[in-house]
Amino acid sequence: MKTTRRLLLCLLLLLSCALPVRADESEEDLEKAARMAESTPPVIPHRVEAGSSGEACLACHRDGIKGAPATPHPERLDCVQCHVQGEVKVKKSKKGKH
Amino acid sequence: MALSRRDFLKASAAAAALAAATGGRLGVDDAEAAEGGLKWGKAPCRFCGTGCGVLVGVKDGKIVATKGDPAAPVNKGLNCIKGYFLSKVLSGKDRLTKPLIRKGNRMVEASWDEAMSLIASKFKESIAKHGPDSVAIFGSGQWTVFEGYAAAKLFKGGIGTNNIEPNARFCMASAVTGFMSTFNSDEPMGCYDDLDLGDTYFLWGANMAECHPVLFSRLIDNRLKNQKVKIIDFGTRHTRTSQMADMYIRFNPQTDLALLNGIAHIIVRDKLYDESFIRKHVVFKKGKTNIGYGLEDKFKFADDPKPMSFDEYREFLAPYTPEYVSRLSGVPVNTIEEVARLYADKKRKVNSLWTMGFNQHVRGTWVNNLVYNVHLLTGKICKPGENPMSLTGQPSACGTAREVGTFTHRLPADMVVTNEEHRKKAAEIWGVPVEKIPAKPTYHATEMFRALDRGDIKVLWVQVTNPFQSAPNLSRYRKGARKGGGRFIIVSDIYPTRSTELADVILPSASWVEKEGFFGNAERRGQQWFKMVDPPGEARNDLWQTIELAKRLGYGNLFPYRYVEKEIFEEYRKFTVGGKDLAPYEAYTRARGLRWPYVNGKETLWRYAEGYDPYVKAGEGVKFYKNKPTDGRAVIWARPYEPAAEVPDKQYPFWLCTGRVLEQWHTGTMTGRVPELKRAYGTAVCEMHPDDAKRLGIKQGGKVKLTSRRGSIVLTADLRGRGKAERGNVFVAFFDENKLINELCIDAYCPISGEPDYKKCAVKVEKA
Numbered sequence: 001m002k003t004t005r006r007l008l009l010c011l012l013l014l015l016s017c018a019l020p021v022r023a024d025e026s027e028e029d030l031e032k033a034a035r036m037a038e039s040t041p042p043v044i045p046h047r048v049e050a051g052s053s054g055e056a057c058l059a060c061h062r063d064g065i066k067g068a069p070a071t072p073h074p075e076r077l078d079c080v081q082c083h084v085q086g087e088v089k090v091k092k093s094k095k096g097k098h
Numbered sequence: 099m100a101l102s103r104r105d106f107l108k109a110s111a112a113a114a115a116l117a118a119a120t121g122g123r124l125g126v127d128d129a130e131a132a133e134g135g136l137k138w139g140k141a142p143c144r145f146c147g148t149g150c151g152v153l154v155g156v157k158d159g160k161i162v163a164t165k166g167d168p169a170a171p172v173n174k175g176l177n178c179i180k181g182y183f184l185s186k187v188l189s190g191k192d193r194l195t196k197p198l199i200r201k202g203n204r205m206v207e208a209s210w211d212e213a214m215s216l217i218a219s220k221f222k223e224s225i226a227k228h229g230p231d232s233v234a235i236f237g238s239g240q241w242t243v244f245e246g247y248a249a250a251k252l253f254k255g256g257i258g259t260n261n262i263e264p265n266a267r268f269c270m271a272s273a274v275t276g277f278m279s280t281f282n283s284d285e286p287m288g289c290y291d292d293l294d295l296g297d298t299y300f301l302w303g304a305n306m307a308e309c310h311p312v313l314f315s316r317l318i319d320n321r322l323k324n325q326k327v328k329i330i331d332f333g334t335r336h337t338r339t340s341q342m343a344d345m346y347i348r349f350n351p352q353t354d355l356a357l358l359n360g361i362a363h364i365i366v367r368d369k370l371y372d373e374s375f376i377r378k379h380v381v382f383k384k385g386k387t388n389i390g391y392g393l394e395d396k397f398k399f400a401d402d403p404k405p406m407s408f409d410e411y412r413e414f415l416a417p418y419t420p421e422y423v424s425r426l427s428g429v430p431v432n433t434i435e436e437v438a439r440l441y442a443d444k445k446r447k448v449n450s451l452w453t454m455g456f457n458q459h460v461r462g463t464w465v466n467n468l469v470y471n472v473h474l475l476t477g478k479i480c481k482p483g484e485n486p487m488s489l490t491g492q493p494s495a496c497g498t499a500r501e502v503g504t505f506t507h508r509l510p511a512d513m514v515v516t517n518e519e520h521r522k523k524a525a526e527i528w529g530v531p532v533e534k535i536p537a538k539p540t541y542h543a544t545e546m547f548r549a550l551d552r553g554d555i556k557v558l559w560v561q562v563t564n565p566f567q568s569a570p571n572l573s574r575y576r577k578g579a580r581k582g583g584g585r586f587i588i589v590s591d592i593y594p595t596r597s598t599e600l601a602d603v604i605l606p607s608a609s610w611v612e613k614e615g616f617f618g619n620a621e622r623r624g625q626q627w628f629k630m631v632d633p634p635g636e637a638r639n640d641l642w643q644t645i646e647l648a649k650r651l652g653y654g655n656l657f658p659y660r661y662v663e664k665e666i667f668e669e670y671r672k673f674t675v676g677g678k679d680l681a682p683y684e685a686y687t688r689a690r691g692l693r694w695p696y697v698n699g700k701e702t703l704w705r706y707a708e709g710y711d712p713y714v715k716a717g718e719g720v721k722f723y724k725n726k727p728t729d730g731r732a733v734i735w736a737r738p739y740e741p742a743a744e745v746p747d748k749q750y751p752f753w754l755c756t757g758r759v760l761e762q763w764h765t766g767t768m769t770g771r772v773p774e775l776k777r778a779y780g781t782a783v784c785e786m787h788p789d790d791a792k793r794l795g796i797k798q799g800g801k802v803k804l805t806s807r808r809g810s811i812v813l814t815a816d817l818r819g820r821g822k823a824e825r826g827n828v829f830v831a832f833f834d835e836n837k838l839i840n841e842l843c844i845d846a847y848c849p850i851s852g853e854p855d856y857k858k859c860a861v862k863v864e865k866a
Contacts, residue, residue, distance in 0.1 A: 029169075030138040034153045037165035037175055040182045043774055050820045051341060077318055078342065081178050081311035084761055084778035 042069075043086025054079045140167060140690065141627035142617045143181045144610045145763045147239070147490025148172060149619025150181055150312050151690050154611055156630050161185045161611065170690045172290060172623065178311040180763055183772045187610075190771030192593055194606035195635025205604060210636065213603050214643075217559075218650035220586045221257075224556040230259035231540055232556045234549075237504055238265035238563035239495030241640070242615040243624075244666045245561070246498035248644045248657065250510070255528040256653035260506045260515055260540045261555065265563040266492065266499035267543035268570075271851040272457040273488040274500055276466020279401075279850070280474075280733050283512050283677065283724030284500050287705040288449070288485025289621040289693060293317055295483030296447040297326045298440055302354060302469065303455010303857070305821075307338035308760040310453070310489050318342065326446075330437065332357070333455070334857075335755060335785070335829050336822040347437070348824055351753050351858045353427035355461055356739040358468035360423030361438040363415040365475050370442035375477030379720055381728045382411045384736040391460050391743035391846040395548050399849035406736060414736040426739065442476050447483040453491065454757065458857050463850035464737035471734045479732075480707040480720045490620040492764070497618015501678065502670065506546075507539035510673035512724070515539060527672050528656065542852035544570070544845050550585065551578025559588040559647075560597055561640045562607070564765040567596040570854040571808050571845035572838055576600065590640055595767050596835050607640050608633035614663045616686065622693045622702075626686035641666075677713055677724055742858045743846030746826065750806060750860035752790075753827045756839055757857075759820075766833035782834035784813040785823040786863065791815060795865050803866035804828065806859055809841035812866045828863060832856070 049056075054077030061079075064070030136155040143150040151170020155163035164184040168175035177184075197213035198205040208216075224232045235249050241264070253262045277284045293299075293316040306314035321327035331343035332354065340346035349357060365371050385401040392399075406414075420431040427434075441448055450473065456465045469486055470479075478484040490496055503510045513520035515537055525532035541549050547569055549555040558579075569575045579587055579600045589601040598604045612633040618624045633639070645657045659665035667683045674680045674694065681689075681696040693701040697712040704710040706722050714721045722732045746753055761779040762769045769775045784802050796802050802815040813830060823829050830839040844859040 027138070030140060030153060031136075033167060033169050034136070034138045034155060034163075034165055037153055037168050039163075039165065041179070043778070050818055051338075051822075053341065075319070075322060076176075076315065077322075078307055078311060078315055078338075080338070081307065081315065081760060082176075082182065084179050084774065086774065086777065 041082040044083050045086050045089045047088055048080070048085060053077070136162065139611065139628060139630045141611050141615070141630075142493060142619065142625040142691070143177065144184060144187060144493060144768070145180050146310065147492055147495050147620040148310055148312050149493065149617065149621070149623055149625060149691065150177055151625070152177065152181060152184060154184075154630055159631055161188065161631055167690065172619070172621075172691070173312045176312050176315060179761060179778070180769055180775065183774060186772045187768045188592070188612065190593060193634050193637070194592060194594065194598075194604060195637055196606060197636070198604040200602045210638070213605060214646050214650060217588055217603055218647060220557050221647065221651060224584070224586070225257065228556060230257050231261055232554065233257065233259065234261035234263075234541075234546055234555050234557070235559045235561065236263055236265075236543070236546065236563065236565055237499075237561045239269070239490070239492030239499045240265075240562040241494060241498045241504065242613070242617065243494065243498050243502055243670065244616060244663045245639075245641045245644065246494070246502040246504045247510070247666050247670050248641055248648075249561070250502060250504050251528055251656055252644055252648045252653060254509070254515070254535050255525070255530040256534075256648060256656050257651065258534045258536060260536050260538070261546070262504050263506055263541070263543045263546050264495075264499040264504045265543070265565065265568060266495045267505065267852055268458075268568060268854060268856075269454070269491050270457060270495045270500065271505075271542070271853040272459060272462025272466055272848050273490075275463040275848075275851040276470065276488070278512075279463060279735065280467055280470045281722050281725055282727070285496060285622055285678075285705075286485065286487050286620070287480045287707070288487050289623075289703050290316065291703055292449050292483050292485050292487060294320050296320070296449045297324060297328070297483075298443075298446045298448045299327070299329045300437075300441070300448070300450045301329065301331045301333075301339060301343070302450060302452040303333065304451055304453040304489060305333075305337040305339045305757065306451065306489070307342060308820075309491070309758050311760060313489070314339065314342075328440070330440070334753070334827060335824060338820055347429055347433060349427040349429050351755070351827070352459075352461075352742040353423075353739065354456070354465050355468060355737065356418060356423045356426045357429060357434065358465065358472060359415060359418040359737075359739065360420055360427075360434050361441055362468070362471050362475060363418040363423075364420065364435060364438035365442050365472065366412055366415055370439070371475040372477030375720075376408070376475065379722065379731050380474050380734050381731045382406045382408060382734050382736070384414065387738055388740065389849045392544070392849055392852070393743065393844075393846050395552065396545070397849070401850060411734060411736055414738075441472055441478075447481075448473075448476070448478045449484060450486045451489055453489045455857060456488075457853055458855055459853075460743050460846050460848055460855045460858075461737070461740055462848040462853050462855075464735070467733075467735040467737050470732070474732055474734050480704055482704060485704075488620070493619070494617035496620055496622070497616065497624055501618055501674075506542055509535075510670060511678045513673070524673075527669065530656070544847055544852065544854055547575040547578065551575060551581070553581070553583050553585065556584045557586045557588075559590070560601075561590045561643070564591070564595045564597045564767060566600050567765040567835060567838060568832070568840065569845075570840055570843035570856060572840040572843070573809055574845075590643055591767070592637070593767050593771065595765065596838070605643055606633075606635065606637035607643070608637050612637070613639035613641070616663070616667060619691070622705075623691040624680060624686055624694065625691040626683070628687070743855060744807075744844050744858070744860045746860045750862050751826070752861050752863050754804065754806065754842060754859050754861040755827060755829045755857045756832045756843060757829065758833065759831045762831065762833035764833065766835060770833070770835070782813060782831045782837040782839060783816040783819065785816050785819055785821050785829040787823050787825045787827070788817045789825055790863070791817050794863060801866035803864045804830070804842060805862045805864070806842040806844070808844065811837060811839060811842060813837060828861065
């Protein structure tokens, strides 16, 4: 029973996405997985207050306002676990933190 | 029900990952077009114990891309920033590519034959003059299973010394002794699925947002889907984790012992425990108290467990009233009451997660015992979504150091050298006479470096780690290594480090996908990978190096393999039958990892639980079957609060805590070579509270001098960084090779586990 239910779920997922997510892999499968995988996350080209929250990032990056790129994954809130401080491209603010 | 719920969550998480991967502007993009002609392979990440799946893209013999593997159940396509930069980790400009031999103050290039002949001659000479216990090997949880196994077999079964230790002693040893004393088997009952299935998460001394970011994401994800989810962060420092938690509970260093007894006190006082679970599955014990701190050389300790009744345990808990615990810990009485009720709430699926705050602790074993006590009292253990879970710091701290058993007292799969039956079994599988394996452990890591300093150990080989940056009370051991008098240090690594600078011979190693490998992560998941690129220059893998020494010492017959990795694995697998069963090697080459025990083609998600663990019989429900001496019951331990080894006083009024940051891993030798990571957090700073700084005239970005009884250091003050020190505390990360903060750390350790306390010593703070 449980197995059938699991199989069904797997099948549904496979059909709806037409992508193979499964434990076994061949070279082809790895290539497909790589194609759907995300690339290296861009670094942050502006200053970030230490301790600012994901919500603060999403204020601009949820919809991409003020020229900020919109994030493809607004559900992820720990932004700085992947996006780290990069070179700051804007003019240095005298009051800049860090 | 649990199964279908899990399936649903898995499916929706995968769907979310897919949507993210395919729908985004920042996801799949132009870079994809340039990736034609890549050959992709799978591997676990090189860094922490989480064990994220990574896809490695190779072109023209070079790693050109790494990506989080969407099909990997651990990380479901996500990596942390270190994982995303894996492709750059192996290609720093200063990779070691030739063996180097010390000639005076210079390191001179040599051939492998010259280097290995010299090493073998030093081993032979030392063994002949001073006996086998004068030579030693120090590795880590970065050893692949094959490498750790070969080293253990050569040293214990060939040379005949128990002088083998891993960096895991600095990191995980208290978790091991906690598991062993409570369950008589190392490694957790739960798995990462608990991160998706539970609703209440207590974090103890674990900055998951920085140190286990991908697992923390699973928690946050769970909370997004389920409003009931609460994350409660117990800490001595406000971190990124505290910031995202629902509740941050600040406590005074070392008082976690009192807090956990206080929680148990309330659970027992108000009869919130699960009586039938206790009756069926638990026994009570007490051990020695006032057990010391291991500060003297050759310190020895043996616990003396005595059975006790539930009533006696209740008496033991009596002093830990919320008021008393509050005075010690600084946590308000109401909070202690509230937390105990959360732990005991029958409608909540409760998990505890911890790392170095518990393990690097002079009472590390005790505090591990105490958290199990709370789960055992409430019966919230061995169930999908409710478990205590010890997180690990190195990629194969579990798979290699703990499961293969590369500790002085250990043999593979929970066995120990002090047990004659265990020695017999090991000797039989290894094909050596049983007398070869010494029955007495020699030195655990700290004592090993003390023995080197005293001159009892003459020849030390360091592989896959950097102890001359990571040991506590570092100055003593760095000086000890270069005292002469016949001491000879060999260091195998991929870059110059603070350890290679003390070496007499440096061997250039292959790393990660430059060799075939196998790591075991914190949820019992074994993961295999194939070699994908050649190491640079003449670099060779540590497995080859160890076997080459074996051949030159006359123990080549212990390694009669053709397909070395696979055959070593299959030999090691014989040890694991009966509860820690590994799958055949082939199975791992195809799977994104498998969780042991693997029996009849199935992995095990929850150990000791009927319906999941094949060793638990129908009708038993839960069975701690590894604990044969207690008839399959787990142990609730009476472990009191005892103070830290060194506490702040007039002269040294601050607590110093050390730890990690997101961008840098361990001693920074790999992550420090990635420009993006270095730019994001390149230098260790001193986190301190603005009020303390103001009082001492220290400004943000100003210089501050920290001094302990063992050393001093000047750092930049950070009063408003990502981590916020509490009053009277300072925090410094230990990755920075130019700021050896461990020179200040005390080498006091937990007498049971031998693990040093890097989290607590007393320092003076001055404006510099």
